[in-house]
Amino acid sequence: MVGDAWTWLVFFFFLIFLVAMLVFQLVCLTDLELDYINPYELGNKINGVIVPEFITYGVLCFLFLATRHLVMFLLGVPLLYYNFILYRKRHHLIDITEIYNKLTKEKTRRFIKLGYIMFILFMCLFWMIYNILEEHD
Template sequence: MGVIVEVFFWAAVFLGTAALLFCSVYALILFSDLTVDHINPIELCELINRLVIPEYVGHILLSLLILLRGYFIPAILNVPLIAFHVWRYKERRHLLDNTSIFNQVEKERNISQLKLAHHMLMFFIYLYFFILALVSD
């Protein structure tokens, strides 16, 4: 019974991380569309601002779930990005402003690339734990 719970736990974490990866890739695509003029700044800011809070909450809940399950190393690896999200939220820098987006587009793209790299790393770490749960007795 414990193995089945463990497999379902890691499958849920795996899917949650896939959703976070999707958010990062989607933001990168939108930023590249802005630079080649396929999307206007107002639409870009609306689309990205709609994803910010769900992304932050999803990442924090996923990390708390991992921490409560007793996997301290993966939980600790998530702390820097959570701290960055909390800092941006407290400083009111989490939402994009369509009047100044062209000045911030390079910085925001770099942030999205770093988030993508973090989520990819965690994706493969969670994949390892998922496979470990599948093959364990």
């Protein structure tokens, strides 16, 4: 099935985009820690990419479900639920008045999300390579 390899490629690019957004957030938090930017700039930069990150991840999970890749969808559901809970409780945005008190927690949260996305990325890469090799047989 030629279309399946292309589908995995689309998933791969979605995941690379998510990794880039999380790395950007981690770099911004590190810049604040090293006093290269002020909290107001940090808030503007990170808060501008959090909702697109959540939407991108939600679309990716929907695509997993729509293309009937149920294992990948089930792997993605915990982070999707976590993002939903953060959004519902309004804890998804950076509070610039409390950022110095929560800096370690925010960095840790993003590192865990990055590790989880990297796991899903490697699973996606495995299935993409598997499908490409399966087509040549």
